[in-house]
Amino acid sequence: MKAIKNDILGGITAAVVALPLALAFGVASGAGAAAGLYGAIILGFFASLFGGTKTQISGPTGPMTVVTASAIVVFGGDVNAVMTIIFISGILQIAFGVMGIGKWIKFIPYPVISGFMSGIGFIIIILQINPFFGVTPSGSILQTIIDIPETFAHATYSSIIIAASTLAIMFLTPKRLSRVVPPALIALIVMTYLSVLLEFNIPTIGEIPRSLPDIVFPTTFEFIKLKEIIMLSVTLALLGTIDTLLTSVVADSLTKTKHNSNKELIGQGIGNTLCSLVGAIPGAGATMRTVINIKSGGTTHLSGMVHAVTLLIIVLFLAPLASKIPLAVLAGILIKVGFDILDYRFIKIMTKVPRKDLIIMSIVLLLTIFVDLIMAVGVGITIASILTIYHISKHTKFKTQRSKSLFEIEVNNYETRILKINGALFFATSSIFERRIDKFKNSKNVVVDCLNVGFMDLSAMLAIEEIIVNFKELNINVLLVLNEANRRKIMRIDSNGVFKNTPIFRGVEAAINQIQKRSLES
Numbered sequence: 419m420k421a422i423k424n425d426i427l428g429g430i431t432a433a434v435v436a437l438p439l440a441l442a443f444g445v446a447s448g449a450g451a452a453a454g455l456y457g458a459i460i461l462g463f464f465a466s467l468f469g470g471t472k473t474q475i476s477g478p479t480g481p482m483t484v485v486t487a488s489a490i491v492v493f494g495g496d497v498n499a500v501m502t503i504i505f506i507s508g509i510l511q512i513a514f515g516v517m518g519i520g521k522w523i524k525f526i527p528y529p530v531i532s533g534f535m536s537g538i539g540f541i542i543i544i545l546q547i548n549p550f551f552g553v554t555p556s557g558s559i560l561q562t563i564i565d566i567p568e569t570f571a572h573a574t575y576s577s578i579i580i581a582a583s584t585l586a587i588m589f590l591t592p593k594r595l596s597r598v599v600p601p602a603l604i605a606l607i608v609m610t611y612l613s614v615l616l617e618f619n620i621p622t623i624g625e626i627p628r629s630l631p632d633i634v635f636p637t638t639f640e641f642i643k644l645k646e647i648i649m650l651s652v653t654l655a656l657l658g659t660i661d662t663l664l665t666s667v668v669a670d671s672l673t674k675t676k677h678n679s680n681k682e683l684i685g686q687g688i689g690n691t692l693c694s695l696v697g698a699i700p701g702a703g704a705t706m707r708t709v710i711n712i713k714s715g716g717t718t719h720l721s722g723m724v725h726a727v728t729l730l731i732i733v734l735f736l737a738p739l740a741s742k743i744p745l746a747v748l749a750g751i752l753i754k755v756g757f758d759i760l761d762y763r764f765i766k767i768m769t770k771v772p773r774k775d776l777i778i779m780s781i782v783l784l785l786t787i788f789v790d791l792i793m794a795v796g797v798g799i800t801i802a803s804i805l806t807i808y809h810i811s812k813h814t815k816f817k818t819q820r821s822k823s824l825f826e827i828e829v830n831n832y833e834t835r836i837l838k839i840n841g842a843l844f845f846a847t848s849s850i851f852e853r854r855i856d857k858f859k860n861s862k863n864v865v866v867d868c869l870n871v872g873f874m875d876l877s878a879m880l881a882i883e884e885i886i887v888n889f890k891e892l893n894i895n896v897l898l899v900l901n902e903a904n905r906r907k908i909m910r911i912d913s914n915g916v917f918k919n920t921p922i923f924r925g926v927e928a929a930i931n932q933i934q935k936r937s938l939e940s
Contacts, residue, residue, distance in 0.1 A: 421717055421718065422720065423715075424714075424715030424716065424717060424721075425715070425716050425717060425718050425720040425721040425724060426720075426721075426724050427714055427715050427716075428473075428710075428711040428712070428714040428715045428716025428717075428721040428724075428725075429711065429716060429720070429721040429722065429723070429724025429725040429727075429728060430724060430725070430728050431710055431711065431714040432475045432707045432708075432710050432711040432714070432716070432721070432722075432725040433724075433725045433726075433728035433729050433732070434599075434600060434603055434728075435600045435602065435603070435706065435707055435710050436458050436462070436475070436477050436704070436707050436725060436729060437455075437603065437606075437729065437732060438600075438602040438603055438605070438606040438748075438751055439458075439477070439478070439602060439704075439707075439751070439755065440454040440455045440457065440458035440477055440478055440729065441454055441455065441606075441623060441740065441743065441748060442454070442748040442751045442752045442755070443457075443478035443479070443480070443483040443699065443701075443752075444457065444478065444699060445623055445745060445748050446483050446487060446542070446545065446546070446748070446752055447478070447483045447486040447487045447490065447699045448486075448487050448490040448491070448495070449486065449490065449497070449500070449697070449698075449699050450623075450624075451623040451624070451626055451740065451743075452626045452627055452631070452733075453697055453698050453699045454478050454698075454699055455626070455698075455729060455733050456631055456693070456696055456697070456698035456733075457477060457478045457693050457698035457699040457700060457701050458477035458478060458701065458726070458729050459698075459726045459729045459730050459733070460689060460692050460693050460696065460698055460726070461476045461477055461478075461686070461689035461690060461692075461693055461698075461700070461701045462475065462476050462477050462689075462722055462723075462725050462726035462729065463689070463722070463723050463726035463727070464685065464688050464689040464692055465682075465685045465686050465688070465689040465703070465722065466685070466719045466720075466721070466722025466723045466725075466726070467685070467719060467722075467723060468681070468684060468685035468688050468689075469681060469682045469684075469685030469686065469719070469722075470666075470677050470678030470679060470680065470681030470682035470683075470684075470685065471665075471666040471669050471670075471677040471678075471682050471703065471708075472669075472673070472675065472677075472717065472718050472719055473669050473672075473673055473708060473711055473712050473716050473717060473718075473721060473722075474662075474665060474666060474669055474677075474682070474703045474708050474722060475703070475704055475707035475708045475710075475711045475716075475721070475722050475725055476662070476686065476689060476701055476702060476703050476704060476722065477701045477704050477707065478699050478700070478701040478704075479661055479701050479702045479703075479704050480538055480539070480542050480752075480755055480756065480759050481534075481535075481538045481657050481658075481661050481702070481759075481791075482654065482657060482658055482661065482699070482700050482701050482702055483542075483699065484538055484541050484542065484545075484791075485650065485653050485654050485657060485791065486500070486504070486654070486699050486700060487545070488650070489503050489650045489654075491558070492646055492650070493643065493646075497697060498634075499643065499647065501634065501694040501695075501697060502647060502694070503647055503650045503651050503654065504654065504690060504691075504693060504694035504699070504700045505691055505694035505695070506647070506648075506651035506655075507650075507651045507652075507653075507654035507655040507658065507690060507700060508655075508686075508687045508688070508689070508690035508691030508692075508693070508694060508700070509687065509691060510651060510652065510655035510687070511655050511658060511659060511683050511684075511686050511687030511690060512683070512684050512687030512688065512691070513687075514655065514659055514680075514683045514687070515679075515680040515681065515682070515683030515684035515685075515687060516680070516684065518680050519659075519680075519683070520659070520663060520679030520680045520682065520683050521679060521680075523659060523660055523663050523679070524849045525845065525846055525849065526660070526795070526799060526845075527775075527778065527798070527799065527802040527845040527875070527876075527877055528764075528775075528845065528876055528877040528880060529764070529771075529775040529776075529778040529779040529782070529798070529802065529876060530778060530779075530782050530795055530798035530799055530802060531660070531664070531761075532761040532763075532764040532779050532782075533778065533779040533780070533781070533782025533783040533786060533794065533798060534782050534783075534786045534791060534794050534795055534798070535759055535760075535761050536759070536760045536761045536764070536765075536779075536783055536786075537782065537783045537784075537785075537786025537787045537791075537794065538759055538786060538791075539756045539757065539758070539759035539760040540756065540760075540783075540787050541559060541756075541786070541787055542752055542753070542755060542756035542759065543752075543753050543756035543757065544559055544562055544563065544787075545559070545562060546749040546750075546752045546753050546756070547562055547566065547569060548562060548565075548569055549577075549581070549621075549745045549746060549748070549749035550577070550578070550581040550582075550746060550749040550750070550753065551569050551570065551572075551573035551574065551577060551578060551581075552573060552574030552576070552577025552578070552620055552621070552746060553569045553572050553573065553574075559787060559788060560788065574620060576613075576616075576618040576619070576620050577618075577620045577621075577744070577745075577746040578746075579618075580609050580612070580613055580618065580620065580744050580746040580747055580750075581746035581747070581749050581750045582750070583605075583609055583612075583750075584605040584609050584746070584747045584749075584750025584751060585750040585753055585754060587601055587604055587605040587608065587609070587750075588601050588602065588605055588750060588751060588753075588754035589754065591604060600710075601754075602751050602754075605747060605750060605751060606743060606747060606751070609744070609746075609747045609750075610742055610743045610744065610747060613742075613744045613747075614742055618744070620744050620745070620746055621744065621745045621746075622741065622742055622743060622744050622745065623740065623741060623743050623744075623745060623748070624741055625737075625741045626733065626737040626738075626740050626741055627737065628733070628734055628735075628737045628738070631696040631697055631698070632696070632697075633695050633696060634695060634696070634697060635695065649792065652792065653790075653791055653792045654690075654700055655687075656792065656795070657702070657791060658686060658690065658700065658701070658702040659683055659686075659702075661702035661703060662682060662683070662686050662702040662703035663679055663682065663683075663703075664703075664705070665702070665703030665704065665705045665708050666679065666682055666703060668705055668708065668709065669703075669708050669709075669712065671888075672709065672712050673712060673717070682703070686702060686703070689701075706758070707725075711725065764779060766913045767910075767911040767913050770910035770911050771876050771910075771911060772875065772876065772907070774802075774805045774809075774875075775875065775876045777801070778798050778801050778802050778805075781794075781797060781798060781801065782794045782795065782797070782798035785797055785798075802845070806842075806844050806845070806846070806875065809842065809844075809873045809875075810842045810844075810873060833861060833862040833863060834861065834862065834863040834864075834865065834930070834933055835858045835861045835863070835864055835865070836864075836865040836867055836926060837851075837854060837855055837858070837864065837865070837866050837867060838867040838870070838926075839851065839866070839867065839868050839870065839871050840870040840871075841870070841871065841872070842871065842872060842873040842874075843868065843871045843873070843874045843875075843878040844873060844874065844875040844877060844878055845875060845877035845878070847878070848877050848878040848881040849881075851878070851881060851882075852881055852885065855885055858894075859889075859892060859894070861894060862894065862895065863894070863895045863896075863897065863933050864889060864894055864895070864896050864897070865897045865898075865899060865926060865929045865930070865933075866882065866896065866897070866898050866899065867899040867926050867929075868898065868899060868900050868901075868904060869899050869900065869901055869924075869925065869926070871900075871901070871904060874904050874907060874908075876911070879907065879908050879911055880911075882898075882908070883908075883912075883914070883916045883917065886916055886917075886920055887916060895933070895936075896920060897920070897921045897922075897923065897929040897932065897933070898917075898920055898921070898922045898923070899922075899923050899924070899925060899926050899928075899929055900922055900923075900924075901924075902924075905922055
């Protein structure tokens with residue numbers, strides 16, 4: 419009974435956070451506020467009902483909104499064609515889940531993920547420049563940047579006041595207050611009231627229908643645009659998959675559980691397919707809303723369904739009030755969302771990471787902003803693969819041995835275990851490393867012997883960092899054995915002091931001696 423009560427509380431809290439974001443993403447997509455709200459309701463409910471992450475809250479997200487907005491621009495506002503794209507992307511996600519493709523997402527190098535997530539953050543910020551100043555959006559990144567002088571010339575002061583005040587609330591709300599009431603909701607209510615009170619003549623989101631949406635089957639489109647439809651469908655499906663599974667990993671780390679990635683993709687696919695039938699925009703697992711759900715007590719699929727039902731109740735009974743919300747308020751909220759999407763983890767260490775990782779991240783970032791998301795990810799993975807193969811061929815020593823694998827496990831005793839790694843440790847092998855070392859959670863001491871690792875990339879270093887943090891929470895003592903080159907690498911990116919506080923040795927014997935010394939002292 420307590421679990422149900424906590425799920426209801428978590429779901430309602432997540433809905434309060436989701437409301438302004440759903441409105442903002444709906445307007446930003448070009449499909450309208452109602453499309454954003456029903457996207458949050460339908461995807462939120464069915465992804466929770468059929469998904470594989472118990473505490474996940476799903477709904478419109480920045481990355482999915484950016485692609486949907488592009489689709490609306492490409493098809494000149496042809497809603498039927500856009501809904502066909504969303505329908506196909508949902509079917510593709512279901513197929514990804516059935517075929518077990520979810521497990522392959524972990525093989526995307528971290529700099530690629532960092533580049534396209536930060537790129538999406540910049541896209542959202544740039545596209546909100548016009549609404550911020552009260553000017554009609556152009557829909558194009560390059561055109562928005564080119565038109566900035568003209569935008570300033572035609573700016574509406576009342577829009578600037580509302581948008582700037584919203585942005586100030588989003589950034590400056592004290593943490594103690596934001597734990598109780600989300601800053602986005604504060605901005606939405608306060609600035610809408612202020613706009614009405616001062617009778618500002620600025621664009622608003624307009625009327626939101628109080629009735630349930632009509633069901634429409636997206637069946638017809640111009641055959642000549644089949645290529646664009648397929649490309650955008652694949653983009654939405656892949657982006658939704660990556661966005662969702664990244665959020666699932668965050669949920670796992672907070673709840674100490676393991677999600678079912680394939681089941682999660684099936685749930686997301688069902689939700690997005692149903693969204694297309696009512697004219698709603700697609701979405702994915704939403705990190706901030708999921709975290710808030712967990713922090714508010716949500717533990718099961720029920721919390722996500724409660725979140726969706728709460729939003730439906732709000733739409734049916736409070737829609738007339740929402741119609742007065744100024745677009746400038748939503749612009750301020752979305753600019754903050756854009757800043758939140760930027761990968762500060764990478765930005766903090768970008769001057770210290772290997773040059774190849776920085777190059778990959780920069781290329782993916784620029785391609786994401788100015789060209790295309792799928793091309794950005796494809797080019798990033800290709801470059802990362804080529805550079806990784808080069809480093810492997812340069813650093814790996816070839817020696818024929820029978821039954822010799824990359825990872826060798828030596829069990830010293832029940833309390834102390836040694837994981838020896840021979841070869842390269844990079845984005846493709848770091849997941850194997852994580853899986854093998856996960857079996858050591860019943861030990862007291864774990865020695866990670868990387869002395870024979872000739873090459874270690876950023877994905878591997880961050881994986882080791884995360885394992886050290888997780889093992890310390892379980893009171894497991896982690897000791898590293900590294901050569902000098904790899905020791906210098908990990909110390910350069912040690913922005914959180916994790917490696918600084920972890921014993922590092924030049925040989926396994928020294929690490930074992932340290933463990934024995936501690937054992938005698940205790």
